[in-house]
Amino acid sequence: MNAPEMFAPDGVAADSFAPRFSNRFLDLGSRFYTELAASPLPDPHWVAVSSACTDLLGWPQDWWQRPGALAAFSGNASWPGMRPLASVYSGHQFGVWAGQLGDGRALWLGEVEAPAGPLELQLKGAGPTPYSRRGDGRAVLRSSIREFLCSEAMAALGIPTTRALCLVGSRELKIQRETVETAAVVTRVAPSFLRFGHFEHFAHHGQHAELRQLFDYFLQTYAPDCADAPNPVVAVLARVAGQTADLIAQWQAVGFMHGVMNTDNMSMLGLTIDYGPFGFMDGFNPGHICNHSDHQGRYAFARQPQIGLWNLHALAQALFPLMPTAETDADAAAEALQEALEVYRERFGQSLLGAMRAKLGLLDALEEDGLLIDDWLRLLAKHQSDYTLAHRRLSAFDPEQPPEAPVHAPLRDLFLDREAFDAWALRYAQRLKKAAADSSASRAARMNAVNPAVVLRNHLAQTAIKQAEAGDFSEVQRLAQVLSRPYDDPLNPADASLPPDWAQHLEVSCSS
Known part of the structure; x- marks a missing residue:
């Protein structure tokens, strides 16, 4: 992720950069899509660029500084070979047949050849298409930040996902949702955007x-x-x-x-x-x-x-x-x-x-594991213990120490019913001892490699959104850096702490 001061006007780099675009989907014919240009985004500016997704594409890290980059990824122009199109699809929404849907605010730009194979690029929030169903085809900065951060956070967690290459905003274009917000465009990347x-x-x-x-x-x-x-x-x-x-x-x-x-x-x-x-x-x-x-x-x-x-x-x-x-x-x-x-x-x-x-650090597979795991989840649910913190702190569990030992206090304190935790912890300790060749240090390392310290909690995203809406994108960029290494303990402990009280009142909806 580039630091905010590195973002520069479009076209500051003199050397050329021209990825080759193709689009095999075009060969299917017009029954499958509509070709159309994106709607211009007035006075666009960079918000964030993903270094990891840039590497996935095999592009130079300063690609966004090349001539025409900002225009191309705000929908204001096309690079050679781009053939913007919106595909048609239908589907069930909330279990009910919704009829024809389609790319109502997304445009496929084409494919580029990446080191691991062809990848498609898509603009989200680039204006209305024939499938917008009376919508404006736009995306707001708030939802675009959430998608940008979560796409890359999920990839860093090792979970299959579409990716987010960059995020462009516009202070000039206002969009009506629950309130009036500013517009943004996310560039999404995937081997394919085909859906059920x-x-x-x-x-x-x-x-x-x-x-x-x-x-x-x-x-x-x-x-x-x-x-x-x-x-x-x-x-x-x-x-x-x-x-x-x-x-x-x-x-x-x-x-x-x-x-x-x-x-x-x-x-x-x-x-x-x-x-x-x-x-x-x-x-x-x-x-x-x-x-x-x-x-x-x-x-x-x-x-x-x-x-x-x-x-x-x-x-x-x-x-x-x-x-x-x-x-x-x-x-x-x-x-x-x-x-x-x-x-x-x-x-x-x-x-x-x-x-x-893996999250519980169990090397081998025993018949009893299913019940042990189920009871662990029931214990978490009974106390509504923090899911991410509980698993992260479980890595420090010492089966040679009693459940009430000081080493277990950070984990044990997540449960109001200490006796219930202690009862499960004794069973867990017995299970761990059955893998005699496994040391506490190696188990902790394995568990910390699958139990993240940081995930994109709503309050972390909301803090970044509020600053961005005020014109400061540094928290978006900082948080993206933290989320790119989710299994490392962050420099700022607050990134991996219990959410603040105000986070309980946050709500997200389909407009988010």
């Missing part, structure tokens, strides 16, 4: 030729090893189910809540996509609803695994017309797709149990 909803769109409208075309594009581009399977449709669904299971298991393990798991917000590559009313758990509450707009609690933390499977069922229904026996033996086709979805059930349980074993 892209397939739902063509299936729902009976456009099976286009559905087949889209599937073949996905198969050849992102899942070529599935092409030789006895049934490529089943193979692709099983792949997506497994990736989705792994992703949501990682969400649960780190205490992340997406907030709006609509089918149009589900990635075909198992990426975390569309950061809006997300949240990281403070006091552990499995029923917590991070999205203030989610009045029925459909996307509460504990329901995320179930919703992941529900969404996969919607994808399976969309893929059904592509099954070879869809017309001749519908029952057999449905059964084959159902078997593919079983991958989700098996993988999710394995992935989550493995992740929780």
